[in-house]
Amino acid sequence: MSEQLRRDMECEGLLACFHGLKELDKECFRALVGAENPLTVDEIADAVDRERSTAYRAVQRLLQTGFIEKNQINYDQGGYYHVYSPTDPSQIADDMQRMLNDWYAKMGQLIQEFETKYDRSDASAPPVEG
Numbered sequence: 467m468s469e470q471l472r473r474d475m476e477c478e479g480l481l482a483c484f485h486g487l488k489e490l491d492k493e494c495f496r497a498l499v500g501a502e503n504p505l506t507v508d509e510i511a512d513a514v515d516r517e518r519s520t521a522y523r524a525v526q527r528l529l530q531t532g533f534i535e536k537n538q539i540n541y542d543q544g545g546y547y548h549v550y551s552p553t554d555p556s557q558i559a560d561d562m563q564r565m566l567n568d569w570y571a572k573m574g575q576l577i578q579e580f581e582t583k584y585d586r587s588d589a590s591a592p593p594v595e596g
Contacts, residue, residue: 487527490514494524495533495552504537504549525550532561 487495497513498505505513511521528534528550535553540546 487531487533488524490516490520491524491527494521495528498534498550498552501551504551506547506549510550533558 493514494510497510501509501513507522507525508518510525511518514521514524516524525534529536533553534550536548536550538546538548
């Protein structure tokens with residue numbers, strides 16, 4: 467953690483820090499943010515110059531983390547395809563803030579447990595002979 471605090475981070479670093487996203491995931495996210503309209507996986511793959519299957523895995527990771535949304539487009543003659551767009555940044559920020567608050571509370575609890583477990587002034591600790 468101290469290493470994380472010493473490093474210069476950009477806001478996109480939060481994607482990796484909070485969710486373990488890879489560089490390709492961030493590239494796909496940026497492609498979606500920069501697009502005027504929602505994109506298909508094929509269009510995302512073209513934008514990041516990767517194979518469709520590789521881009522699809524990145525899209526799935528972004529969906530799982532809630533950074534992007536998927537919508538179904540139906541053809542008039544039957545069938546459908548999916549398009550992807552970025553989630554509202556304020557919603558993503560709220561989710562990250564909630565996650566950070568949960569983490570902070572958990573770390574506080576663990577620190578308290580550490581202090582309780584190793585407190586030498588505790589009456590149950592064996593006496594120090596001198």
